[in-house]
Amino acid sequence: KAGVTQTPRYLIKTRGQQVTLSCSPISGHRSVSWYQQTPGQGLQFLFEYFSETQRNKGNFPGRFSGRQFSNSRSEMNVSTLELGDSALYLCASSSTTGLETQYFGPGTRLLVL
Amino acid sequence: DQQVKQNSPSLSVQEGRISILNCDYTNSMFDYFLWYKKYPAEGPTFLISISSIKDKNEDGRFTVFLNKSAKHLSLHIVPSQPGDSAVYFCAARYNYGQNFVFGPGTRLSVLP
Numbered sequence: 001k002a003g004v005t006q007t008p009r010y011l012i013k014t015r016g017q018q019v020t021l022s023c024s025p026i027s028g029h030r031s032v033s034w035y036q037q038t039p040g041q042g043l044q045f046l047f048e049y050f051s052e053t054q055r056n057k058g059n060f061p062g063r064f065s066g067r068q069f070s071n072s073r074s075e076m077n078v079s080t081l082e083l084g085d086s087a088l089y090l091c092a093s094s095s096t097t098g099l100e101t102q103y104f105g106p107g108t109r110l111l112v113l
Numbered sequence: 114d115q116q117v118k119q120n121s122p123s124l125s126v127q128e129g130r131i132s133i134l135n136c137d138y139t140n141s142m143f144d145y146f147l148w149y150k151k152y153p154a155e156g157p158t159f160l161i162s163i164s165s166i167k168d169k170n171e172d173g174r175f176t177v178f179l180n181k182s183a184k185h186l187s188l189h190i191v192p193s194q195p196g197d198s199a200v201y202f203c204a205a206r207y208n209y210g211q212n213f214v215f216g217p218g219t220r221l222s223v224l225p
Contacts, residue, residue: 004156033212042117042202043157043215056212090156101147102213104156 002027004093004105012111018079021108025072025093031055032074033102034066037088046089049074078110086112116140117205119216128225132190136203136216141184143205147213148177148188151200160201161188193223 005024013019025032033056034046045058049068066076072093078085088109092102118137126132136146144165149157163170163177163186170177176189190197200220204213 035215040122040217042119042217043204045212045214048212058212092156101159101162103159104149106154106156 004091004103006089006091006105006108008108009106010109010111012113013081014113015081015083017081018077019081019110021076021078021089021091021110023074023076023091023093023105025074025091026103029093029095029103030072031094031096032068032072033092033094034074034076035090035092036060037090037107038086043090046076081112083112086110115217116143117203117214117216119201119203119219121219122217123220123222125222125224126193128195128223129192132188132193132197132221132223134188134190134201134203134219134221136186136188138184138186138205140205140207140214141181142207143214144208145206146177146179146186147204148175149202149204149215150197151202151218157202190221193221195223195225197221198223 007022031050033048035043037043048056052068063079068074088107090107092104094102116139147162148160151157161172161175179186200218202218204215206213
């Protein structure tokens with residue numbers, strides 16, 4: 001089975017721009033979660049989608065949004081980028097919304113200049 | 114306020130010895146815990162989990178211990194191997210269906 005894939009792997013943007021990241025979960029998995037990883041902060045939960053519905057949401061501003069398509073692929077959008085948004089963005093999929101075991105993709109490293 | 118803490122940012126251990134990674138949490142409602150390992154340029158990989166109804170779970174060289182009264186869990190790796198060198202994250206969740214809260218990670222270096 002193919003693992004979780006994320007595109008692009010690397011991205012450089014400037015302040016004020018917006019960005020869209022994509023995540024394809026493991027085949028058959030219906031839950032996709034997004035995390036932001038910054039040095040010393042661990043993984044901060046952004047949101048989780050299950051069957052095209054947002055089920056959980058972390059404490060991030062409204063500039064961070066996401067969606068899930070009928071094939072379970074998910075996109076995450078960040079508008080009006082700030083320098084502090086520079087981070088590794090990870091998505092993880094699981095077969096149920098219980099998030100019992102999440103399988104992570106390799107991440108998208110975003111650099112905001 | 115970090116609900117899951119890993120107070121040691123880094124740890125060095127000699128090959129063949131035991132590695133002990135610690136994790137403390139503040140929310141007594143947490144009932145399920147995971148450990149992940151992360152290599153550079155890769156996503157975290159699931160290692161082992163433990164439910165709050167247990168105090169120990171073992172999988173090969175990896176054992177996780179849970180002390181609910183102390184709100185503390187630890188991951189033991191025996192024997193440690195150079196390939197275990199990675200960043201280790203613990204994560205906790207307080208209810209089925211809720212998101213996991215991750216600690217900041219501990220970088221383990223296993224020296225040959």
